[in-house]
Amino acid sequence: MKIASWNVNSVRSRQQHLLDWLTKNPVDVLCLQETKVIDADFPRKPFEDAGYHLYISGQKSYNGVALLSREPLNDVSAGFEAIVGKELTDDLDEQKRVITGVINNIRIVNLYVPNGSSVGSEKYDYKLKWLKLLKIYLEILRASDTPEFCVCGDFNIALEAIDIYSSKVKETDIMASPAERSALQEILAIGLQDAFRKFTKEGKHFSWWDYRTGAFKQNRGWRIDHHYLTPKLYEKAVSCIIDTEPRAWEKPSDHAPVIVELSLPV
DNA sequence: ATGGCGAATGCAATTCGA
Secondary structure (H helix, E strand, O other), rough: OOEEEEEOOOOOHHHHHHHHHHOOOOOOOEEEEOOOOHHHHHHHHHHHHOOOOOEEEOOOOOOOOOEEEOOOOOEEOOOHHHEEEEEEHOOOOOOOOEEEEEEEEEEEEEHHHOOOOOOOOOOHHHHHHHHHHHHHHHHHHOOOOOOOOEEEEOOOOOOHHHOOOOOOOOOOOOOOOHHHHHHHHHHHOOOOHHHHHOOOOOOOOOOOEEEHHHOOOOOOOOEEEEEOOHHHHHHHHHEEEEEEEEHHHOOOEOOOEEEEEOOOOO
């Protein structure tokens, strides 16, 4: 079973790239982030014609997540509230950043973690608050009757120095600040492991490159798109690769898709 | 240190992303 994650930076702008990529890479589940479209305007038909069931949670202009699956998904919910309740969710479901579903007793959680703008900003505080609730959300799922899961998406956090092209990472750099990293480490402490690092120990492997200053050509990137697996699934992982090819296509997303393969029947 | 690029909105210029 193959599960891919791709921040597409607008599903409408990237529709043809997505269809071309899926033709070459007919993954079982594709998790999209930054669809940037309300549900009524999501281009469903081309993906349904390509053989996928769609589960979407979008909003105008910003954010938005979607699950595309060859087989129908069970137990689909969008947002935190369905899992943690209204009280704890507060206003954190206004931005559409979470969608989950179950296939073959494996839960897939698709996330678009807030960017945070800059360290110390209001958006940074929002990001840390969001990550705190994410931990509770995942703890509840871990204790549910579908305890094995793959949490993937755009985390907007580079966990280690080798996940960033520059060796000059400052504590004030968004996506690399100590508070962001420890918030993510606390989440992983519930029992999640980085599928990519099971197979690749060295640096210079990235999933996002700035559109500006020719960053991709010079491989000046960050690895901020991740697949985290519960122990039983981590054991079953047989590969995890970042497909940099579509990043070189014309008018690309600034992110590349990341694909994990599990030795499990679909 | 700054700005650079791209998408959305909505029709010019601004906001946001990372």
